[in-house]
Amino acid sequence: MKVLAELGKGKSLEDFPLIDSKNEDWKYIKFPEDINNFKVSKGENGNSSTKAHIVIKDEGYEVIKEHKDFEVTDAKSFSRVLIEDYSNRPVDRFVFQQKEKLTSGVVIRTINSTKEPLVIELQSTGTNAPYIGFIAEKNITSSLEFLHTDSSKGSCYPMIDYKLHNNSQIDTFVVHDTPKSSSSITSFYAQVEKDATLNVHCVRFGSSLSRVRFDIDLDGVGSNFNIEGVYFGDEDGLIDYRVFVNHNAKNTSSNMLLKGALVDESSSVFTGTIHIGEGAEKTVSHQINRNLILDKKAKAHSVPNLEILCDDVICGHGSSVGPIDEDLFHYVMSRGISRIEAEKLLIDGFFNEVLNRDKWKTLREFVLSNVRIKYEKSLLGIE
Amino acid sequence: MANVDIDLGKYSLGWSDPEESVFKPEKGLNKEIIKQMSAIKEEPEWMLEFRLKAYERFLKKPLPGWVAKEKLEKLDFNDIYYYIKPTESQADSWDMVPDAIKETYEKLGIPEAERSYLAGVTAQYESEVVYHKNREDLEELGVIFCDMDTAVREYPDLVKEYFGTVIPPGDNKFAALNSAVWSGGSFIYVPKGVKIEDPLQAYFRINAENMGQFERTLIILDEGASVHYIEGCSAPVYTTDALHSAVVEIVVKANATCRYTTIQNWSNDVYNLVTKRAQAFANATMEWIDANIGSTLTVKYPSVYLMEPGAHGEVLSVAFANTGQHQDTGAKMIHVAPDTTSLITSKSISKGGGRGAYRGLVRMEDGSTSSKSFVRCDALILDSESRSDTYPYMEIEENSAEVGHEATVSKVGEDQLFYLMSRGLSEEEATSLIVAGFVEEFTKTLPMEYALEFNKLIEINMIDAGAVG
Numbered sequence: 001m002k003v004l005a006e007l008g009k010g011k012s013l014e015d016f017p018l019i020d021s022k023n024e025d026w027k028y029i030k031f032p033e034d035i036n037n038f039k040v041s042k043g044e045n046g047n048s049s050t051k052a053h054i055v056i057k058d059e060g061y062e063v064i065k066e067h068k069d070f071e072v073t074d075a076k077s078f079s080r081v082l083i084e085d086y087s088n089r090p091v092d093r094f095v096f097q098q099k100e101k102l103t104s105g106v107v108i109r110t111i112n113s114t115k116e117p118l119v120i121e122l123q124s125t126g127t128n129a130p131y132i133g134f135i136a137e138k139n140i141t142s143s144l145e146f147l148h149t150d151s152s153k154g155s156c157y158p159m160i161d162y163k164l165h166n167n168s169q170i171d172t173f174v175v176h177d178t179p180k181s182s183s184s185i186t187s188f189y190a191q192v193e194k195d196a197t198l199n200v201h202c203v204r205f206g207s208s209l210s211r212v213r214f215d216i217d218l219d220g221v222g223s224n225f226n227i228e229g230v231y232f233g234d235e236d237g238l239i240d241y242r243v244f245v246n247h248n249a250k251n252t253s254s255n256m257l258l259k260g261a262l263v264d265e266s267s268s269v270f271t272g273t274i275h276i277g278e279g280a281e282k283t284v285s286h287q288i289n290r291n292l293i294l295d296k297k298a299k300a301h302s303v304p305n306l307e308i309l310c311d312d313v314i315c316g317h318g319s320s321v322g323p324i325d326e327d328l329f330h331y332v333m334s335r336g337i338s339r340i341e342a343e344k345l346l347i348d349g350f351f352n353e354v355l356n357r358d359k360w361k362t363l364r365e366f367v368l369s370n371v372r373i374k375y376e377k378s379l380l381g382i383e
Numbered sequence: 384m385a386n387v388d389i390d391l392g393k394y395s396l397g398w399s400d401p402e403e404s405v406f407k408p409e410k411g412l413n414k415e416i417i418k419q420m421s422a423i424k425e426e427p428e429w430m431l432e433f434r435l436k437a438y439e440r441f442l443k444k445p446l447p448g449w450v451a452k453e454k455l456e457k458l459d460f461n462d463i464y465y466y467i468k469p470t471e472s473q474a475d476s477w478d479m480v481p482d483a484i485k486e487t488y489e490k491l492g493i494p495e496a497e498r499s500y501l502a503g504v505t506a507q508y509e510s511e512v513v514y515h516k517n518r519e520d521l522e523e524l525g526v527i528f529c530d531m532d533t534a535v536r537e538y539p540d541l542v543k544e545y546f547g548t549v550i551p552p553g554d555n556k557f558a559a560l561n562s563a564v565w566s567g568g569s570f571i572y573v574p575k576g577v578k579i580e581d582p583l584q585a586y587f588r589i590n591a592e593n594m595g596q597f598e599r600t601l602i603i604l605d606e607g608a609s610v611h612y613i614e615g616c617s618a619p620v621y622t623t624d625a626l627h628s629a630v631v632e633i634v635v636k637a638n639a640t641c642r643y644t645t646i647q648n649w650s651n652d653v654y655n656l657v658t659k660r661a662q663a664f665a666n667a668t669m670e671w672i673d674a675n676i677g678s679t680l681t682v683k684y685p686s687v688y689l690m691e692p693g694a695h696g697e698v699l700s701v702a703f704a705n706t707g708q709h710q711d712t713g714a715k716m717i718h719v720a721p722d723t724t725s726l727i728t729s730k731s732i733s734k735g736g737g738r739g740a741y742r743g744l745v746r747m748e749d750g751s752t753s754s755k756s757f758v759r760c761d762a763l764i765l766d767s768e769s770r771s772d773t774y775p776y777m778e779i780e781e782n783s784a785e786v787g788h789e790a791t792v793s794k795v796g797e798d799q800l801f802y803l804m805s806r807g808l809s810e811e812e813a814t815s816l817i818v819a820g821f822v823e824e825f826t827k828t829l830p831m832e833y834a835l836e837f838n839k840l841i842e843i844n845m846i847d848a849g850a851v852g
Contacts, residue, residue, distance in 0.1 A: 302786075
């Protein structure tokens with residue numbers, strides 16, 4: 001396949017060291033036992049969502065309905081090179097396997113600017129490793145939505161490449177709400193050219209493992225990357241975010257705000273690195289990760305890193321892990337509200353910092369009602 | 384390196400005396416050298432065994448792969464002297480110290496300092512302590528303050544009980560190396576309820592080419608005791624690499640307070656790979672105050688294990704990474720017990736292509752209920768060639784624990800420079816002043832003569848590199 005030809009070229013699986021929990025990138029999580037040599041398998045696919053345009057299955061994909069503003073091509077017959085230089089896309093044993101074991105490949109290209117998102121539903125019953133390539137052409141504004149829902153029961157290991165050409169703007173929504181039996185590990189890479197903007201809005205409700213690694217190259221002057229996310233872990237679910245942003249040009253910006261709450265025995269991992277390369281002056285970058293731990297056995301690990309190789313930048317990061325502040329409880333409860341109701345309100349308030357933002361209008365109610373359901377379920381579990 | 388061109392009149396700590404050592408074994412390390420070393424020191428059998436076991440661990444342990452890989456790989460462990468005995472026997476009065484060594488300390492100002500301010504001096508010169516004198520009133524209180532070798536001979540039970548318990552020999556490659564070949568360092572025991580008001584102090588220097596220095600310090604504070612220990616390092620300038628790999632273990636028992644201050648100013652070719660760890664018990668306080676200005680590579684993360692309720696740990700660290708330097712410093716706080724608190728404040732300055740990194744860990748173990756920790760890192764980058772990194776690890780296994788981290792990276796503000804320069808300061812002076820203000824939080828904790836020396840070191844670093852490179 002031409003699109004991925006340059007990635008890990010000339011290497012074989014033996015060239016990559018085995019993944020173990022000592023490996024920095026796989027630390028803190030319980031990954032599938034067969035991670036060092038997973039097998040793809042096929043199961044029965046479920047019904048797809050009515051809003052889906054494309055459904056990715058255990059084997060291959062299906063275009064359910066056309067979207068006039070996007071061109072969808074099978075990756076095998078796509079003749080252009082999507083990413084010219086893969087040297088910054090990290091390839092470890094897992095990514096190499098994803099590439100070698102692809103179960104489907106699709107390349108999506110924007111034709112016109114549009115507000116209506118192209119919806120891609122990722123299903124899995126067995127184990128699949130789909131490739132999704134995305135090209136945002138010059139000056140185009142559009143959006144994509146990735147849906148992982150009930151039909152994603154097995155293991156889904158998507159590999160995603162984005163190329164944003166000059167002055168394009170893409171909003172990507174990720175809605176991840178799958179059964180506990182499922183696990184997903186996504187490797188996401190983006191190259192953002194001059195004045196282009198990539199926005200990612202993520203909702204994650206814990207499956208047994210929901211992991212995504214973002215590697216973002218801000219290559220063009222004035223390019224931007226923003227990621228906002230909310231997550232809620234329950235039962236023994238694990239939510240794992242790795243966000244690596246490379247500022248390679250002047251006047252670039254990145255902004256990250258990830259907020260999560262954890263109940264039961266769930267856990268979350270955040271590791272992120274803001275790397276500001278030599279010559280990337282006038283860069284502005286912020287990185288914030290906040291975790292609420294609501295149950296005795298819930299855990300959070302947070303590792304927000306900075307690597308700064310030039311001087312004229314504004315860069316800051318913050319991270320916190322802890323229960324809800326007792327002062328807040330006191331304030332709300334002194335108004336005659338019970339502790340549990342107060343906790344619900346405070347959780348809503350915690351997430352509203354993200355959910356009240358413009359782009360979240362369509363997702364806000366979905367997130368809040370789901371959080372409520374999961375929170376109440378967790379209360380029942382304890383009593 | 385920039386320091387070669389320093390005006391010695393200004394930088395009075397940069398010189399070296401001709402070597403005059405009594406015993407000097409071959410470079411490199413093997414079991415025979417360790418046995419020989421142990422025999423010369425007339426050590427008990429258990430210490431020799433401890434050394435030999437540690438040596439095996441050292442051989443097995445790999446170099447850490449996550450920090451300064453290229454620099455560490457250049458380090459040739461076979462090109463280092465592991466033990467040099469400076470004089471036949473230890474001097475118990477200043478008059479008995481050999482002249483060459485004495486002159487060195489005259490330059491460092493130790494005799495004056497001792498007379499006026501200091502509680503006691505353990506001056507380390509080429510591996511082993513050559514001069515040591517306790518203030519008499521401390522002895523009356525039952526405080527033991529001597530070099531580690533003496534402690535092994537004279538207080539074997541006390542040493543054996545704690546030695547290697549806070550930092551086991553297999554902790555990491557460099558701790559294993561130190562455990563195998565340690566020599567010199569301080570031993571302090573403060574009995575129950577004894578509070579030492581004046582700081583205790585030791586000076587360490589490396590003064591033989593290609594010589595590693597492996598001091599071992601053990602501080603034990605019994606219940607309710609308190610001490611402030613200051614370790615100042617200054618080394619003459621050499622062109623080939625030297626290795627300094629110390630181990631510092633501290634036990635702070637219930638209600639005791641310990642402050643350990645380090646000013647590290649090794650010459651810019653020294654590898655400074657140090658393991659420092661303390662255990663703080665109920666309501667005890669442990670503070671590491673740590674400044675790193677010299678060395679080519681410093682890898683040092685002072686840590687506190689908060690073992691019992693109410694324990695408090697603090698690290699205040701300042702790092703200055705100048706041309707050719709990599710300062711990889713930070714802190715670790717491991718909260719094991721409920722109601723423990725910790726605070727980490729890190730200030731780093733990178734200049735002339737130097738690399739400053741904060742690497743730290745806050746870990747809340749399951750059961751460390753209602754514990755709190757806060758980490759603050761500020762970095763100043765003074766030019767576009769330099770680099771500043773922040774790697775704060777937070778591992779939270781306890782739901783009622785609160786952990787926060789904030790970091791900022793910035794350059795010296797144009798408006799601040801403009802303000803000072805409009806008052807007639809040159810750009811260099813203005814920057815120097817701003818940097819001194821940036822680290823003031825640290826300087827304030829130091830006794831006067833250290834604060835003066837520290838400010839001078841900052842000034843030298845700011846102006847020297849500007850002139851040379």
